[in-house]
Amino acid sequence: MKKRILSLVSAALLTGAGAPPSPPSDAADDPFVWLEDWTGPRAMQWVEAENKATVAAFRNDPRYAGYYSDALAIASAKDRIAMPMLVHGRIYNFWRDADHPQGIWRYTSEADYATDAPRWTTVLDLDALSKAEGRKWVWKGATILDPEERLVLVNLSDGGEDAVTLREFDLETGQFVKGGFDIPTSKQNVDWLDQDTLLIARDWGEGSMTKSGYPFVMKTLKRGAALSAAEEVYRGEASDQVGTYPIILTDGSGNRAAFLYRGVTFFGNETYLVTDGGVKRLPLPTKSNVQGMVDGQVLIQTSEAWTSGGMTVPAGALAAVPLKALQSGEVLKPHILFAPDARQSIDGVTATKGHVILAINDNVRGRVQVLTPKKVDGGAAGWTSRPVALPDNATISIASATDKSDTAYLSVAGFLAPTTLWAMDAADPKPVQVKAMPARFDATGLVVEQYEATSTDGTKIPYFIVHRKDMKKDGSTPTIMTAYGGFEVPMTPSYAAITGKLWLERGNSFVLANIRGGGEFGPAWHEAGLKTKRQIIYDDFAAVAQDIFARKLSSPRKFGIYGGSNGGLLMGVAFNQHPELWNGVVIQVPLLDMIRYEQIAAGASWVDEYGSVSVPEEKAFLETISPYANIRKGVKYPTPYIWTTTKDDRVGPQHARKFAARLKDYGIPYHFYEDTAGGHAGDADIEQGARLQAMQMVYFSQRLEEQ
Template sequence: MKKRILSLVSAALLTGAGAPPAPNPTDDPYIWLEDWTGPRAMQWVEAENEATVAAFQNDPRYAGYYRDALAIASAKDRIAMPMLIHGRIYNFWRDADHPQGIWRYTSEADYATDAPTWTTVLDLDALSKAEGRKWVWKGASILDPDEKLALVNLSDGGEDAVSLREFDLETGAFVKGGFDIPTSKQNEGWLDADTILLARDWGEGTMTKSGYPFVVKTLKRGEPLAAAQEIYRGEASDQVGTFPQILSDGSGNRAAFLYRGVTFFGNETYLVTAQGLKKLPLPAKSNLQGMVDGQVLIQTSEAWESGGVTVPTGSLAAVPLQALQSGETLKPHILFAPNARQSIDGVAATKGHVILAINDNVRGRVMVLTPKSNAAADGWASKPVSLPDNATISIASATEKSDKAYLAVAGFLAPTTLWAMDAADPTPRQVKAMPARFDATGLAVEQFEATSTDGTKIPYFIVHRKDMKKDGSTPTIMTAYGGFEIPMTPSYAAITGKLWLERGNSFVLANIRGGGEFGPAWHEAGLKTKRQIIYDDFAAVAQDIFARKLSSPEKFGIYGGSNGGLLMGVEFNQHPDLWNGVVIQVPLLDMIRYEQIAAGASWVDEYGSVSVPAEKAFLETISPYANIRKGVDYPAPYIWTTTKDDRVGPQHARKFAARLKEYGIPYFFYEDTAGGHSGDADIEQGARLQAMQMVYFSQRLEGK
């Protein structure tokens, strides 16, 4: 399926080719910091890093924070999250002995024990040492139905660009003479045992302006890339690119599809057949989510009318694969339609059922959907699954080879638990529980609502001590995301709990618009020139907290990453009086030139484009880089990014810091040289970034 840019897609390296016109570089004195790995830019980074490392790592609290964060990240009693493959339980695992990670397996029976015996099939630390690279795990594509071969995705240092290598799960070795695809932003799917569908950089004129492949070819085992046969070509002007997806079910049905991402949220879907490609009459804002008993599952983000049926926005529907193949009029059957406070959070197909995870007023629910004897005519049955309340529930693993599945449950104060379930008889049983990582004694979780500038009620959660004084004296940190229809839901943030909550401080999660907490409408309320409402929502939550005297501006800090980093930059500019600490992580900040940087051109659907006058005018009003003002009493922000981020790019953070320096505004800047957009090169990097961030908040909100 088409993969969301902010999660799994392979993004672009620094490029401006074909992007809309931007302001004259002479108007931007820091354009040179956009030179991704240029020597001058990297010298600047080195000097900035030296000052920030000294400010944070010399703080007496840093060593303890780092030690605790690393211990949590590398603890060997974490839950080994399962992958159901070939009747085994696979898991990718990192700890102090394996900082980059190992891929390993055990039997289903052994997995259910307290101390499973694991067999390692791939050791990334050993591979990196042998090859002189820092290989980072980016997943694997498994060949069905036998599930004995995989295409392993490996990233050098954490970039979205990956190399593909064929791996034999039976022998635990790379296949000699097998598929070995060099590094690119690429996506793949097994067409058959000797053929893959491959979208990648095939050379000049095969990548969109945002750096995604738009040409898909078939590649045979043993053939060089030059021998691959083109089957589809999108357009260089597409905002995203074209990607393959393979669907199969437990009844033996199998089909290959292509997604053409014309825009970020709007795609064309094609069925791959022996006679060629067939464009499918599906909504532009829809995605295929699996297949059960020949019924293809389709999740929509817009209303869909077909065959006399109206599928509401944000629903899950099914149509027969046979109808897609024959070209007959589709008559979708609605499996789930949300109300105004619900949204779909996850869909998984098993051999004979569908597991559906939803958010209901930002609380997790799960149901099992089962096709009746004639699903196309008789529909589907629905059965709720009984699981803990007031938590986030996610589908950890499922497979179309059986009805077995695993569900993960977590809350702010409830460590993650893993539940096994047979979808044919959905009575889950807890099989794993992560030990508590921080002392939650005396802590409470409350959900409140703030009123935004247009009167809309914005929910938020606050975790605090039950005996907290309501006098505004409690140090508090708040986060949110607010974009791309991505929800933020309760989770067990062990490091935040250990390093922040244990000391009597508070944590807030704001469910602002732009995200997916309440479905597509909640997201679309803040698209493009309507985006100011997202920023108003965030400020309204802070003001509500202050009105309740749960904290105060002097004791209040905020943080967010990627699109959430943009949110932080805007709030830094628009409401400097509301916060005393602002952490801006791997951010977008120059919204006038964002289309020129890394994969920025792919996000025009979300932010708008400077090529459209009205959208340019709005972007000029919110762009954090463009709206820093001399003489304003800003809180000194902490801006961090990574050199290996080939998705958003470190350029935004660099230029923002440079402008602050020019204006004499205090700040901290740090750029880690590895880790990609997620800062995930190894567990030490994650612990370091967490510890430095917490030192910053401690200095700003608790005092020296």
């Protein structure tokens, strides 16, 4: 694949007296709508006052300094694994540490990378660039031109926003290209059509962005030409929930093709082939994605069943179709490469020069296969599959691969097993460990167990718990639990070094709940909680907590929960629906006003997941779950900690602000903090991450260890 982005995540009845209040139906009924003014003076004054109180509550705690120091030391440790990206016969890596808090982009040779102390050459220093230009540039990846892999478009964000500036960079000279592409800030999607031409969708002016703030007009932009001279290639619709995206595929056999996605809904694409005569829509299922190409075979991952040419590809599968068939318009006869069972899902697909590396989740445990195309009788394409022997009970991710060779790197991590990196030749898949991160916390005496809770409809919901082997099963152990529950995103075991150091080392426990809405078990696990069916996600989450209490692994007084983004919505609903189950709730960069979410930041892009207030049935359901609308006076809630970032242009800080303001209006205790940088990921620099982690752990220590 040509484009590579180099980047650095019981019953649910309302409790308490009385029914929930009628939620505001529009801005006129909302007393805190003024906090939706993203960076308005009044809103920012409110933020400043709230921050002052929260900083005093957490950073004056005697534990804060130690937590912050430990978190920063882990985040900036120089003996971390420098995760590789194979480019132009070199290993590239984006790196942050105490000396480079915003990061450097650097490279070394493949041979030197295999040593214990590689010699790195810096090609781009974001700290120096930021200082020179008076901006806080945040790395958002780079798009590389094939086949030479010399020219790249560097994606730079001011403070962490999704909107980026694009600048052409020469990897050989280590300099920005004088007179090269230099495209001003916008949410934009880009790829190289050739050395002198970009396929780009961006804000071209009025009528070129969707309601959710994404570009839907694709143009070609020639080297040296003004943006106004770009020529339109394709136009979606302003009503599209997402936008239009280009993707160029290449393979090790020299095949090359340009595709466009039109994101009609968040999960539904129209896929087009770019030809000399214009764009041609392809007969691919709407819930599918092109994942790469090898030996002229285009890889298609499905999220719905697809019948074509007498073949039916199940949902959640990986299939291949010939590029020539896509180009000629003949009836497609997909070849199924992998079809999951009920407890499996695809976690990653990458093409090498002659093979496909497939990472899957099998009952929330990582597995890897190498798939290889072959010729069978009659010349038709066939495939073989070989398993790759790697450590069990871990999450396995494809760290890097390229269509220029069959070399690949795989990362392996578990709750108590520090991340290791394995090198592999896909033509002879016998992986060898080449890097290992040192342990960041003392795991002596800790164990990982997997249990299942029974949800309200009888479905078994798996969860992991990390705890001391000698833990007393009397409910006295402080425990924190997280989950996500949306967008077909799986939550799998990982080595959370900071959580281990700041929480597990203190004798406490950690829980990961694999609730519905996520992708742990494929599309069906996700679709079980879409739109008006979403209450089952919240039931699953509560059921896991109740199962933990029934096993006396913890108790409500010692139990805290946290989650971000869609997981922040989960926390808000859990806060409202089951305040009796937790004594601490951390709500991170959240959606909380589900009546007005379509009007805030990129909210309109998520209607496919949540539903829309424009549909009466969906509006009625959103009114029952919207955390902002369902806070009630007179209910004993656990004091929550809500944090967000001003630079979040995806979800927006408005949700968190309004939720806190309503709590204050009702006389309900809370903590609120809004960091002024970092975007939706809170990733402006390593110090910000350490600060946010330390404040969160102070909160949990205050709420769970002292009670």
